[in-house]
Amino acid sequence: MIPAAFDYHRPSDMAGVLAVLKEHGDDARVLAGGHSLIPMMKLRMADVPHLIDLQDVDGLAGISISDGRVRIGAMTTQAEIIDDAALAAAAPIMREASLQIADPQVRYMGTVGGNVANGDPGNDMPGLMQCLDATFVLVGPDGEREVKARDFYEAAYMTAREDDEVLVAASFDAPSGGYAYEKQKRKIGDYATAAAAVLLTKDGGTCTSASIAMTNLSDTPIWSEAAGSALVGTSVDDAAINAAVDAMLGDIDPTQDNRGPIEFKRHAAAVILRRAIARAWDRA
Numbered sequence: 407m408i409p410a411a412f413d414y415h416r417p418s419d420m421a422g423v424l425a426v427l428k429e430h431g432d433d434a435r436v437l438a439g440g441h442s443l444i445p446m447m448k449l450r451m452a453d454v455p456h457l458i459d460l461q462d463v464d465g466l467a468g469i470s471i472s473d474g475r476v477r478i479g480a481m482t483t484q485a486e487i488i489d490d491a492a493l494a495a496a497a498p499i500m501r502e503a504s505l506q507i508a509d510p511q512v513r514y515m516g517t518v519g520g521n522v523a524n525g526d527p528g529n530d531m532p533g534l535m536q537c538l539d540a541t542f543v544l545v546g547p548d549g550e551r552e553v554k555a556r557d558f559y560e561a562a563y564m565t566a567r568e569d570d571e572v573l574v575a576a577s578f579d580a581p582s583g584g585y586a587y588e589k590q591k592r593k594i595g596d597y598a599t600a601a602a603a604v605l606l607t608k609d610g611g612t613c614t615s616a617s618i619a620m621t622n623l624s625d626t627p628i629w630s631e632a633a634g635s636a637l638v639g640t641s642v643d644d645a646a647i648n649a650a651v652d653a654m655l656g657d658i659d660p661t662q663d664n665r666g667p668i669e670f671k672r673h674a675a676a677v678i679l680r681r682a683i684a685r686a687w688d689r690a
C-alpha cells in the first residue's frame with residue numbers, strides 16, 4: 407500500500423511549523439511518530455498533501471516533574487514513558503497504561519502528543535489524561551492556550567484543537583493514592599475492547615476521592631464523574647462498586663463492531679471497571 411504523493415516539510419522550530427500550517431491550511435498535517443497517520447495515508451483514508459515532521463523541533467520531547475506537577479512534551483514516546491523512573495514514581499498509572507499500548511515496536515515510535523491529539527476513541531491516553539485531569543498546551547498563530555483533557559474530545563477524530571494549532575505538552579498533578587489501568591483486548595497489541603483508568607484516595611477505610619475514565623466505549627473517552635462520586639464516602643464495598651459500575655454504564659455508549667456487540671462491550675466494561683476499582687483500592 408503506497409500513500410498518495412505528498413510534500414515533506416521538516417522545520418527546525420515551531421515558527422517554521424506554524425508557517426507551513428498557515429500556508430497550506432487543511433492540506434497540511436503534523437507528523438509525530440507516524441503510527442496512526444501513515445497507515446491512514448497508505449489506506450487512502452487520509453489525504454495529506456503536506457506533511458510537517460515535528461522531530462527536529464526543539465523542546466517538544468521530555469518529561470519534567472516540578473513541585474508535584476508532571477509535564478510531558480508532545481514528542482515523548484510511549485517507550486520513554488515506560489523507561490522514566492521518576493515518572494513511574496510520581497504517576498505509576500502512566501507506566502501501567504503505556505505497557506498495555508500496542509507492542510514495543512509501536513511504543514518506540516508512538517508519541518503522547520500523537521496519541522492524545524488524534525482523537526481516536528481506541529487510543530488509551532485520552533481516557534488516562536481525563537482520569538488524571540490533565541491539561542493540554544496548544545500553540546497556534548495567536549500564541550499558547552490550555553485546554554482540559556476533559557473538555558478536549560468532541561467526537562471521533564474531532565477535538566478542540568484548531569487545524570492551525572500544535573499540541574506541545576500535557577501536564578497534570580502527580581496523583582496520590584491508589585491507581586489501576588485495566589484493559590480488555592482481543593490479543594496482544596490490539597486496541598481496547600474496553601479499558602478503565604481509576605485513581606482513588608483513601609483515609610482510614612473511607613474513599614475520599616475517585617476519578618474514573620473509560621476507553622473505546624463511546625466515540626470519545628468517557629470521564630464518568632458519577633462513577634467516581636458513587637465511591638466517595640464509602641468503604642468501596644460491593645454496594646458502592648455496583649453503584650459505580652451502574653453509573654459508568656449510564657455514561658458510555660458503545661457501538662457494535664468487530665470487537666463485539668453492544669451487550670458484550672457493556673459486560674466487558676463492567677468487568678474491567680470492577681477489576682480496576684479493586685486493584686486501585688488495594689493499592690490506596
Ligand SMILES: Cc1cc2nc3c(=O)[nH]c(=O)nc-3n(C[C@H](O)[C@H](O)[C@H](O)COP(=O)(O)OP(=O)(O)OC[C@H]3O[C@@H](n4cnc5c(N)ncnc54)[C@H](O)[C@@H]3O)c2cc1C
Nearest residue numbers: 438439440441442443508516517519520521523529530573
Ligand atoms: C499496530 C498498532 C497498534 C496500536 N495499538 C494501540 C493501542 O492499543 N493503544 C493506543 O493508545 N494506541 C495504539 N496505537 C497507536 C499508537 O500508540 C500511537 O500513539 C499513535 O499512532 C499516535 O501517535 P503518533 O506519534 O504515531 O502520531 P501520528 O501518527 O504521527 O499522528 C496522529 C495524528 O495526530 C496528529 N498529531 C500528532 N502529533 C501532534 C501534535 N503534537 N499536535 C497536533 N497534532 C498532532 C497528526 O497530525 C495525526 O493526525 C497503535 C498503533 C499501531 C500501528
